[in-house]
Amino acid sequence: MTLPNPLKPNPLKPSHTKPLLDQQFLEIRCKILDLAAQLDRLTRGGEMAAIESDPKWILIQKGIALLGTNRPAKAQGVQELFSLCYDPNWPKPSPRF
Amino acid sequence: MNYIDPHIHMISRVTDDYHRMARCGCVAISEPAFWAGFDRGSADGFRDYFHHLVEVEPKRAAQFGIQHYSWLCINAKEAENVSLSRDVIALIPEFLTKPSVLGIGEIGLNKNTPNEATIFQEHMDLAMKTDELILIHTPHLEDKLKGTRMIIDMLKNDPRVKPHRVCVDHVEEHTVRLALDGGFWCGMTLYPTSKCTPSRAVDILEMVGLDRIMANSAGDWGKSDPLAVPELILEMRRRGHPESAIKKVVHDNPLEFFRQSSRWQEPALRNES
Numbered sequence A: 001m002t003l004p005n006p007l008k009p010n011p012l013k014p015s016h017t018k019p020l021l022d023q024q025f026l027e028i029r030c031k032i033l034d035l036a037a038q039l040d041r042l043t044r045g046g047e048m049a050a051i052e053s054d055p056k057w058i059l060i061q062k063g064i065a066l067l068g069t070n071r072p073a074k075a076q077g078v079q080e081l082f083s084l085c086y087d088p089n090w091p092k093p094s095p096r097f
Numbered sequence B: 001m002n003y004i005d006p007h008i009h010m011i012s013r014v015t016d017d018y019h020r021m022a023r024c025g026c027v028a029i030s031e032p033a034f035w036a037g038f039d040r041g042s043a044d045g046f047r048d049y050f051h052h053l054v055e056v057e058p059k060r061a062a063q064f065g066i067q068h069y070s071w072l073c074i075n076a077k078e079a080e081n082v083s084l085s086r087d088v089i090a091l092i093p094e095f096l097t098k099p100s101v102l103g104i105g106e107i108g109l110n111k112n113t114p115n116e117a118t119i120f121q122e123h124m125d126l127a128m129k130t131d132e133l134i135l136i137h138t139p140h141l142e143d144k145l146k147g148t149r150m151i152i153d154m155l156k157n158d159p160r161v162k163p164h165r166v167c168v169d170h171v172e173e174h175t176v177r178l179a180l181d182g183g184f185w186c187g188m189t190l191y192p193t194s195k196c197t198p199s200r201a202v203d204i205l206e207m208v209g210l211d212r213i214m215a216n217s218a219g220d221w222g223k224s225d226p227l228a229v230p231e232l233i234l235e236m237r238r239r240g241h242p243e244s245a246i247k248k249v250v251h252d253n254p255l256e257f258f259r260q261s262s263r264w265q266e267p268a269l270r271n272e273s
């Protein structure tokens, strides 16, 4: 995410980290638990070898790994990870004046 | 708080939704033409749909004091059929006399195909000829980033396009800056699973600010929430954001964008007490 224009300050101030953590701790815990249970469900199917090279499974693993990094804008990173490639030279239609 | 939902498909919602929206402060909505959940067989199907958008739905909304506006086009999904699309585009001008029609939309891309791009450009040609505002649907999920870039390429490739007369809708974390940096308006869609949540939308506002950005529910026949904009209002309040900032996003910004329509007539919107 590009930084906002410093000449025009954003009137919305982000919440302070510590009270936010206190407030959201249970919600984040719940989401981690949900994800863990979903992964368990996949494992219980007993066919993990069958999805080892499945692009969807590879993306999920990359997404989980991204959450453990220190990079900022993780949401943007996850979005980009789950996006198709773009070719700037794609054949564009011409405007008719 | 009075609010506007600038993107909602009321044709697929029940009258009780209008009632509940009005009770939550909805004073106006705009309804873009979209996919009906099935491909229509002929241009006549679209003529009836446009009649519904410009005549029937405004009356249903008016019962609850809600101002109803609309946008006309053939959606990106059915745009794959180029000859049907051209027949539908030819129908649009006869409906462009209605003051409640804000412009051309929601045009865009779905699977980012050459046919979709051809019809997107032909809609733009019509919009430029008739001096219309443009509302743009960007694709879902893995297609969104690529499709948004392609759409912005086409907008920038057309020297007639004035960015402040275009709204790029369904932006998320990875596409919002593409729209804003290009000088376009943008819309965040609060929709389960495939789009943005109210919390993430407020995160985006905290990152990019309040200019040229609005929020909508895109409520339709899918699992969606016609009261999603009030959810955003609650989330902004929960985080302690000022009422003036909330009002800018959910009321003043969409109104500022709509007011550019060449047929705009100022409605008697309810005043906040």
Ligand SMILES: [Zn+2]
Residues within 6 Å of the ligand: B007, B009, B032, B034, B106, B137, B218
């Ligand atoms: Zn829509």
